[in-house]
Amino acid sequence: MWRRILLVALAVLAGAAPPGAVTAAGPRPADGLLPFPSDRFTVADRGSPTGRRVHFPAGALPANVAGTHIDPAEWNRQDGFSPGTPILVHVPGLDPVASGIAPVTDIGRSMRPDAPIVLLNTRTGKRTPYWAELDAHAAAEPGRQLLVIRPAVALSEATRYAVVLRGLRDRTGRSIPAPKAWDFTVASRAGLTGRVLRMRDDAFAALGRAAPAFTVGQVTDYTAEQDARIARQVRGTVAVPSYLTGAGGPGSRLHYGTGGELPVASGTTYAADFVCNIPRGVSARRPAHLSLYGHGLLGAPTEIDAGNVKDMAHRYGFAFCATSWIGLSAADIPYVTGTWSDLSSFPSVPDRLQQSFLNFLFLGRAMVAAGGFEGHPAFRDGQGRSLLNRRGGLHYDGNSQGGINGGALTAIAQDWTRSVLGVPGMNYSTLLQRSTAFAPFQQLLDRSYPDKADQQVIFGLLQMLWDRGEANGYAQHLTTRPLPGTPAHQVLMHVAFGDQQVSPAAAQVQARTIGARLHRPALAPGWSDEVTPFWGIDRIRAYPYRGSALVVWNSGEAYAPPPTNLAPAGPRYGPDPHEFPRAQPGAQMQKATFLLTGRVIDVCGGAPCP
Template sequence: MRGRAAAVVTAVVLLAAAAVGCSGGDDKADQGGGSPDAMPELTPAPAELEEELAAAIDKARACDWLDESECMFPFPSSRFETDNPKTPTRRKLEFERGALPTNTKGVVVKDTAWKRLDGWGVGTPIMTTIAGVDPEGSNFPSEADPASSLEKGSGTVIVDMTTGERVAHWAELDARPEIAEADRTTVLLHPLTMLEPGHRYAVGIAQPVDGSGKPIAVSNGFRVIRDRLQTGIGPVEQRRARLDQNVNALAKAGLARADQWLAWDFTVMSDKIVTGGLITMRDQAFAKLGDAAPAFSVTEVLSTTDDGGPLPEGVARRIRGTYQVPSFLAGDASPGRLMIRDTDDDPLLSGLEYTAEFTCSLTAAQLAGTAGARPVVYGHGLLGSARESERGDLGLAAANLMPCATNWIGMSEADIGSAVAALGDINLFPSNVDRLMQSVINQLFLARLMTHPDGFVAAPEFRTASGGASFDTSEVFYEGHSQGGIMGIVATAVSTEWTKAVIGVPGVDYSLLIPRSNNWQKYGPVIAGGYDRPVDGLLILALLQQLWDQAEGSGFARHLTTNTLSGTPEHQVIIQVALGDHQVANVSAEIAARTAGVPIRMPAVEDPGSGRVEPPFGMDSVKAGENATSLLIYWDAGTLPAPLGGISPDMAEPWISECEPGSAGDKTVANAACADPHEFPRRTPDAQRQRNEFFATGIINDVCGPDPCRTEPRNG
């Protein structure tokens, strides 16, 4: 047996020697890890164990052998990092051929977009396989009680190796309803805030048990590290020092070496990668613009709707047109086009202009000259269009607010085809991210048009009947809901144009919120059509998140209010959350606020449900009647609270048992508990009044009295 093992080991050692310098997971650079610890004397590994491990590594040479069930698990892992002294983290992502997934058409994921990264995303999911695990019996911290993750005895531990502090989180088993129970083997860990850029983290799993209380066997790969078993296997010994640092860091944090079932580490990408691209784009674009207003053209002036009906009450004129924005995208910047980058991979002006569309709705009052309107940049929802701002149910006209909107290119109506295609072949996805980044610049240029004396206010279509200015150019505001809230976090964090924003029903971290959304019922099958293994839905979202962090709220929430980016003012925000939202998970909004340092209004809701406590752990709070410069407010319509786990409310057992199976249908009216409250806050008169006063004064007045904030419909 030893002879056969030696033969396999020799082959693996030779392969490892050839790969040194190009394979990830070495122990030379370790952000926060310090120098490799002095290694105690090792004991020879049992021959059979060594033979099995060597054979497994030989079979999957591009993979991480700590979790033999899935090539890229545990995820994310320093196995797929390598030294690079030129990056801020001194690390770089690197994948050997065979590591990244292949879709059902045989197309391998190319690492082009990922190898630019000097670490993993701030919003990365943390995952591994534990087949048959009983989360409760294994003392996993639950979503309802994440504080337990910081206590001795927690079944999962995350340590920030740069600071030595434990990270509050919860752990859960894959809950997607379409997954067969036998395939429900992925455990996910979710930190309560976005991870710190540039920091190194260690993740530890304590000895788990199955449903009968029986301990689950440790992997051979981790056993030889934990038990200090010497092997002749090159890839193992090459990583031993770094992996031992992880074990020691976790032991120091309270998870004893003997109790560890799995331990690994990863480095988070630098803020230069996360936010630097957009800041570079903003600064280049406005430097090119100088003191001028963006060029624009009015193409259509309407006094009726497109179908000839009357405009919403209070709206007297609708103006549509185009404006010019410096482009960072190749060619015509259409879906599928990528960003132009310099030799350092930084965004570079293409030399061309992007023609963005706009629509503005003018009130009767402003055109009559009785009151100058306040201009508002409006952000539309998921895969929608700027014309959502033309709806009349947001109370904008009554408040004499003039909304103007442009498309969130990258995730707009025009991008539906490319977005769907990218879910089946994620090689196409970088274009969506690049276009999203361009769209943020487009939003900022639209805001400049609303305040510049040579902008919209100079056009006769925007003047009063007597020729005067119809709106106040001294300040512009932002309001966006759903995707407009998610992307509003990004645009506000980098905005030099507005300092007050209403962020409606938002979240951060698409890889977290999509499986918790009823939209998963549409997009999950699309992913499964391209990547059909049970684990692929989670793995594909995890890979996409590494890129999304550069263009969605996850990467920018920490800079939303006071922890500002270079050249950016502080901002005030109202974050509106709909209790039990079916489309954007409540927990993702709480993560956004917690990361941004935005407090929650208390009392938040009448019943948080599922054993949750109020205020949520780790969040600052403000009592009813008190003012705050920024605030998260729950709006309670009497709907069922969000369930625990990665599942949308309308697919969870409480909803199914109380509501008509399959859809809310008539129950939306008959039983408020069954409704999707996603759009309720923006339509609530009290929420609109609060917004109006906030835009007028900068003060967030409490409009709910001593009770939780309520909205319709509700029973009782």
Template sequence: MRRTRLAYALVLATLGAAGCGSDPAPVTPPPAAPNEYSLGGTVSGLEGKGLVLEVALPGDLFSNLAIEANGEFTFKPALEGGDSYEVTVAVQPADPAQSCTVKGGKGVVASADVTGVSVECVRLPADPRWIGGEVSGLKGTGLVLQNNGKDDLSVTMDGAFQFATPQADGETYDVTVSAQPTNPAQTCAIEAGKGTVDGADVKGVLVKCTDDPPVFNVDPSTIDVTNADRCDFLDTAHCLFPWPNDHFTVADPTTSTGRRVALHPLSMPVNAEVDLSPAVNAPAGTIVSPGGIGMDPTDWNRADGFSPGQMLLTYVPGLDLGMTGIGPITHMERSLEADSPLVVIDAETLERHLVWGELDSYATSDATRALIIRAGMNFREGHRYVVALRNLKDSAGQILEASDAFQVYRDAIPSNVPAIEARRDSMEKIFDVLAGAGVERKELYLAWDFTVASANSLAGRMLHIRDDAFEKLGNAAPTFTITQVLQNPDANRSRRIIGTFTVPNYLNQANGVAGASFNYNAPDDGLPDQFDGSGTLQANFICNIPRAALPDGNDATSPVVPGRAALYGHGQQGSASQVNGGAATGELSNTYNFVFCATDFIGMSSGDNENILRLVTEFGRMNTLADRLQQGLLNNLFLARLMIHPQGFISDPAFRGGPQNQPLIDTSDVFYYGISQGGILGGALVAISQDIRRGVLGVTGMNYSLLLDRATGFDQLRVFFDQAYTNEFDRRFVFSSVQMLWDRGETNGYAWHVGNDPLPKTPTHAVLMQNAFADHQVTQWSADVEARTIGAGIHVPVVNPGRSIDTTPYFGIEPIASYPHFGSAVFVWDTGPFDAMQNKGTPPPPVENKPLRDGVDPHGVPRVQPGARLQISEFLRSTGKIIDPCGDMPCLAP
């Protein structure tokens, strides 16, 4: 029954392709003996007809199986334990013509059914060109060739060979040896194995095998793998370099990515004791941050991947960026060029991702100067990426040698070290991705992979507390209490209303005080639970009624024109009281009739100052900032609901006026306007809001791990941070890793959903970004990354010719074609070159990761421009649009 001829297979193929004939009567095999096992697997990608598989069995026996569709297959004859088998393609499918390859088709039957054979089919090019050549000198067995890092071809004898998958004209081919022959051991080398297909089959690849043993420059037994379970021995400069890295994850089928971060406590940075007294002008020793505390990775390990804006880190001794040709922040498009020494590849699409490279300018020596790789647009959620450094050079132009550990994998050096071999398969998968993207293995200095967290991992906690809180609220308005009403507090406002409102508390301390973190009930399902089951907190609010809505707060006969409802987001570690300012909200509200309300953005408000001070010396506390930020976002959502609910603010006399006791707020819609920190956090708020659909983000950016390096505002805290973490590689790791938690409360973790890819149960949104060229506090580079990620159009011309130092100014941000523009947009306001005599203007920002300190900081300029204010008014409407306030010219601020 097992013996079947290939001729019969061809008959099956012909019948299948013709689509006619009748099937032979089924033959019922005899019952399998207890020691017999089935052989099968799955077929994928099949489109054509006539595919026939063949299996070679012991005793020169063969069996064929016609395949008609994708899915599982099983050969008819049963196999006995110990039988060898080899599955091959006897006949390729036609109509359309395809090439099918077999993976995992060769082996010996153990005491179980064989189900892992994989047959993958791809459609052939219209004019297929076959890649092949000659093998000579082959004596051993097990030689496997690959083309472009795939399409495995086993070769058993000298003579002609040809790969199963053809290529099209113009495509490149790269034939390599995937496995060298054994019995006897030989070394086979490729000649003429690379090129471009050009109008004919490739037949000139030569594979020459010799008995000379390969010569390796590295002895794997000398590689220190002592902590390979928690460190990466590819980069010995730091336990957690290269970073981020799937080596620090584990498989987890319950997550959206199939992985989970698994940082080991012993691998995390440990702090030193720091006297914080100078920060509060107290006597020495008054406030001391304890030392010897390692970062607890518990909250990091809740993630199913790394930040979409993660800072990538490694150390390359002697690296010269200019000599190597790595594109800096001003030439990040270099990373997309074919010969770029720095590439980051999407493992799914094989597309190159826009990145730049820079050396840490804060390091005090070259021996501690990390290579930083940053994304010019956020990495895609849930995607796996491969990072590759190749052809790196020192200042003399000499090629830098890869580490011994990496050479073992790159050069396929065999070893008998279990820790090394345990990782070889994952490294080969990395090389496969790079080969598919045209990156040559032999050129590599270092390569590693990492997986980006899913949307569920990034936003899941926030969406959970949002949905839980609003489900409990139902159709009601949040409860609120007014504690003070001020009539006519200034020239722009007729009434200031101050009070508190009630919000469910998901933090682990009563009233969600500073220093609290999320409350997780046992058993911990990874989602926050309301404190004590029904605990609440009291959030503060300040609302200002403009005179445009009510001319005089004391005059009950003043006519009422209800003002547009808008939340205001305050600046760095500020408070709701910043809504009382004149430059940002006062004149704007009175000119265009906005009622602005604000609450403290807890987590990063003035009430969090002490916690933040302690945090920078003990970053294991980072969850106390990130979790309270998310509670702060929820507080803002409740405040927005209060502004538009019929039983909300307008139900109270303080929010009514005029002879007919009219509402002072137009409840038909609610908007958002945030500046600086309010812009950085505001993108997240808009992305998760079910009430707010439009927001203005003033002098904004995202990704604090990028912002802090280039912000003058971190100067004071950096002093204490450096004292706490004296290892300069630790500092880089801390700055990078904290972004994974910060993502949960700032725009970087929500950027892909700010625009047209809304989060679950959330409408689409649009934002207007108003930025300052060469901002000293919120770097323009972070705003550019945000604009690319959210898909914002940019006003052109952006700046005057020669003003930008970019090779391609604002690369990757699409120009706005015409006005009015609908959707998200970014406008850059420029105060002009620095004029020391007049003390105005600013130079472009530095290329390195440091803040701009020269010139006059333009951070506060856009908000006071009449054109910018008009633009805000036109955009923050239910049918809002983007207008051009600059008249087809750059937006210049005198």
């Protein structure tokens, strides 16, 4: 998969326009947007839940090397900024260590009375924890090196925050002037989730209690010699109302009709692909448990053919069904690669991700509804009896991107209440540069938007739209305060210590936000580089535990990642443990028990896992 992505990226690089246009004399776009975010770039709007509306003027957003500015139109639909926004400011000469600024390894320092940065909720008057770092990608260009302040827990929706810097020092310890305080407004619940909720409610109102239409295209029965774990694979498509323009392929956008604020059905049907594996050993007397599966970055539903997924299916009798995360699936690789040359095309990615959420929900309904999959011969035995235990309910298990997007999907799900999020996190603006998987895209970004300050502003801008299609925009309603018409959910997070693709720091932010409790001891003594490991995350006090949980899995070969926005690339960080948790028998037992009973059990004997 990564070879294919790299080849596409290199092809785009080869055809990119030469650099030059943006380096002409005059103010750079990022400079005009700093500090970011700021209510300087909002206007009053009485019809908005926040009372504000984002307003970036034409030509205000960064330009690529061809001189084309990012089109602000989609950003200007927002009623505020991301609840996980990177907070950006340029402070010439700043030394974070001399200033006592809290790093990612000491988040607790951000709450000290004399902390040099204060992130204040103006509604409650309470401070918000964070960590801050100078952009390590701009270390060779101090004049373009921004200070990046990252909330350690999601910022409250529809709330104004003030940012105060004080007592700053340079590397010699001398005081340096601090920027003036500024404020910004966080987007509302409706601004973050309203589009996909409209799509869900509209589509299911038309569907009622029925199963959606589906087509089975291929059924493959395996002998035990061919596959000792899977007896049958079923492939097909589910008919889902499309809320996208045109045929709904890469580059399509949400269909808003005539001047509307919320998507409307386009009148066409999206044929969402699916792949289901029925494990060996299930029968009409012992039918398979039902679970959706979420694949990884730019992957495909056939990830359920991975050995670890087959192992869990066979050991615990799960029939896993998967569909594509359209917007970030294998078929999207050329389009996603091309967006880094002109980010005006990026809005298609979160737009199609929202359609993918609906696709997953319809696939799930086909799995559990009367007259759905259970009635088709592909899901029945030779005597015509169903192999699916639809009365046992539906579940969700996803890894990597399936863990990240799965948090958002779970927050809107009505047909299941328990999800396992494998190697998850939230907030792509934090994740991207901390991931080895982003390396080919960083090359494209460097080519098209070479200014380092521009790049950090770009990550903040992308997060404003990405919130609609990943857990960062939904986490505050994932386990408590459920969204309208939605049950409360329970989540089990499995994190890989030293993960080189999905930063564990982003998983900790999610755990704090959703109130997940931590299995302790999480790590053996000496493994963590944090002053207070897992600061702000309460421990599980007794097992079995019936809340949401975070369990850290340590391969024993990986090491803590850099304490900056750099990826843990190279031999000093050991082998990538990204796929380690899902392959552990104990982890699979814990997942299966949780999905089927809602109980989190200790599979590590009171010690770190494994």
